[in-house]
Amino acid sequence: MDTFACDSVFFADVRGSMVDLVQAVGRALRTTPDSGKVATIVVPVLLAAGESGENLLTSKAYDGLAKVLLALRAHDEAAVERLALPQSETRPEREPRHSGELEEVRSAGGEERLLSFSSERDPAVIAAFVRTRVLEPEREEFRRGLEELTAYRKAFGDVKVPYAYRAPSGHRLGVWVADQRRYKAAAILDDKRIAELDALGMVWSAFDTAFTDNLVAVAGYAAELAPRDADGIVQPLVTIVTDNGGPFRSFRIEAFIATRPELRHIRTRVRTPGQNGSRERGFGSLKYEKLFLEEIPDALDLVRHAEDYRRDDNTVRPHEALAWNRPHDVHTGAADPLVPNFPEPENLPIA
Structure with a gap:
């Protein structure tokens, strides 16, 4: 379901990628102007036998809640980070509720509470939970990935990290870099982190980079062997035939070809799948x-x-x-x- 009327999401299982979690949370948060909708996200906490619900800082039962809060942070960073500040959560007295009536949970200040439990929790413990199990680990993981990526660039001269690459420390740097690409594509990577990665020369599209590298290699080969006419002007040696996909119509590709007379670029005609079909038959x-x-x-x-x-x-x-x-x-x-x-x-x- 992906409609504006959806006002709640129940996480029966919090497994899955962060992108999936962010999108699931977003389904509850979608709204229309002046709708006044209040979204509810329910995360069950299943305690082991003999385990107390007060063990927020150490119990694995709260791992799912930490992941959902991290996904919510992608939509409202400031709101989640405010949870890391201890606040008084004493409820004002209220009239008994009628059976079946939804309870509106509010803080002492009157605003709706972002995080509530089925039983009361110490606000200081909640703040410590958000700080130590949501914000700090995520920030530390990003800092570590950034440090490993800096070391990789120093060792290899670029940041084109293969997916299976592990740093000498054992850090799965290739997976981490791929995750940053997915987060950016899903618009959940904040601008500050994008700027830090860009400063290292982050390759946001491995496909585009591979295509460019191959194009440069072809141009180098053609430049060495390209013939010249009687006036010494370089003549095209290699003809690059592509379809009309967006990457091949981009200014970057055309500018690259224009500065290399040894190359010629031919695109298939628009809406002529038969041309692509003839090439496929050739292969x-x-x-x-x-x-x-x-x-x-x-x-x-x-x-x-x-x-x-x-x-x-x-x-x-x-x-x-x-x-x-x-x-x-x-x-x-x-x-x-x-x-x-x-x-x-x-x-x-x-x-």
Whole structure:
């Protein structure tokens, strides 16, 4: 359920990622202007046999509550941090409630209480719980991750941390970095932390970075081998063909290509899935007609097989879509893709 009318969330189980918890809490908090809605978030605390409900600071039964408060902090940081300040929570006297009537829990000051228990708790203990089991561990974990990321940058020169990487201390830095990306994507990472990570050169999109790295490598290869015309002007050597996805229409990519004359960028036409389909069929032909026919022992042999197929496909095999011309002849202008290049009409045998 994800509607404005939803005014409560019951956490039967508080397992799951922090992003999931934040979104679940947000479902109760969603409101419309002047609605006056008061959201209720219920977190059961299941005590072990012989365990007292007063052990907020040590009992594992309160782990779920700590996680939900941390998720709530993503929506209202100031409200949760106010819980870490001891306050008097003495309730004013009130008239007995009728059966079935919801109790409106308020503090001595009259404002609605953010956190209430089924039985009274010492406000000082509640403040210590929020401080030691919600705020300080989370801050300490971020500080530790930041320190490990700084050390990684010093050792490797960047912060492109592989997901499986563990720091020498045992800290799962790769997982921590991935978590920061997810928190930012879900808009639950505060601006101060984003700024601290940006100062280290944080890579927010591993995919974009990998694409850029590969593009730079291709440009370096092309720059070394690109031909020049009679006036010494560099001619395109590598043509990069992409679809019309957002990353390939970005100013950054176009600016990169524009400063490298050895590269040419061609995008497929908008709303022409057939162009992408023809490329996918090409990869299928490569696999089933060449690569899957025999065992390929290593990457170098794979490159040789792919190059053999590329050469045959471009210079030997006639293509029906090119009026039975060869792609190399059409690309170099030696053949017209609309005019068959047969010396005379020929009827191929049916069987």
